[in-house]
Amino acid sequence: MDNKMIVAWMESGMMQIPILLMEKYRQIGLDEKELIVLLQVISFIEKGNHFPTPEELSERMTITSKECSLILRRLIQLQLLKIEKDNSEEVRSEKYSVAPLWTKLADELMSEQKQKDLQTVLDEGQDIYTMFEQEFGRPLSPMECESLAMWLDEDKQDPVIIKAALRESVLSGKVNFRYIDRILFEWKKNGIRTLEQVKIHSAKFRQKPKTTAGQQLNNKKSGTVPLYNWLEQ
Template sequence: MVKEKEIMMTWIEEGTIQVPQLLMSKYKQIGLDETELVLLLHVHSFMEKGVFFPTPEQLAERMTVSGNTCVSILKKLVQNQFIGIDEGVQQDSIGFEKYTLKPLWLKLVDELIYESKQDELEKSLTQESNLYTTFEQEFGRPLSPLECETLSMWLDQDQHDSSIIKAALKEAVISGKLNFRYIDRILFEWKKNGIKTLDQARNYGENFRQKRSKSNQAQRSSATVPFYNWLEQ
């Protein structure tokens, strides 16, 4: 029983090594194979125990590859910026070399940023494709090259959200003025007045219609719905 407790205490005193879940799920994407990953984990383990520059022989003792193979892997990891070598200073001012895994963590961060941008790009392309389809459905025909260019300008140059562009298209349909010049004027007025959400656009249009309705009640029939002409602004 005493021996079993000693074994348990030895196990506890050895401590644990924290491995980021992200490293385990993304090591392939950042260009590591399994042997390189395990070697990096052993370097990390040594550093956690205060051994900041383990030798290839020390690493080979824990692995199923030779010391020479460890040397080759370490050189490759340094060259490909998965691991770095820093200089440290002991209390007696004697310098020493030590490994750093900052390059590895930076590669993981870069991979996350890249994937995030790819997701945004894919989402943007999907929204743009849906936007073109919506316009072609409303116009009942394929868009001309000039109209396609105008749509791209609204998205890229004017930075209009696709939902706002669709709302302007809907406004043009309601007003019975389905043309790009009219839609462009709506978007211009909305941007000038700080309209950025669908609710704001809806309320803005309704308020203008109410104002025109009141000012033209004497001339218009009650059966006719007055619409705001954006081109008159």
């Protein structure tokens, strides 16, 4: 290839197309023709022509200027393209803005993330019910299911913390909802929000168990670690 051709090709410029646009154009309401028209508009803008006519767009494509005009109108209706006043020069004119397109893509991305977060919460919720039934060795009663739902929905308890409270009740040999509810209440009152805080808080109480001198002596002989009774708090 002639060097002059390579230089001319490089000087004509390059346009970067966001991968997100190529992945999500269908979700934001575009078909392939509309996408190409939109990309052509962006291309004209990057070359300094901020308000290309349907005729100019049509010259680069295999569709008529009339069809380009209809597509431009639809892009504006979809709020993916906007016409603004251009006051950068002495003569007032109009220009296209693709800012609505980037906003739409950002909204789509945020919406998908919220859906993923919701699904994660639902999955964790289902996992919690399974974990409780395994530890209880039976299906949960309607009242127990309601208590569990209340911890998740009303108290906004982290599923990880609820699981930790269940494990605490199992270690204490008191596997019942009243005991677990008391643990969650105490942890929330003391600002316990993470597993690390749970470990520190629980260890602090286990170092000072409410046992008699005889029980303490037996614990030392047997090598067992006394457990804290949360219902006595």
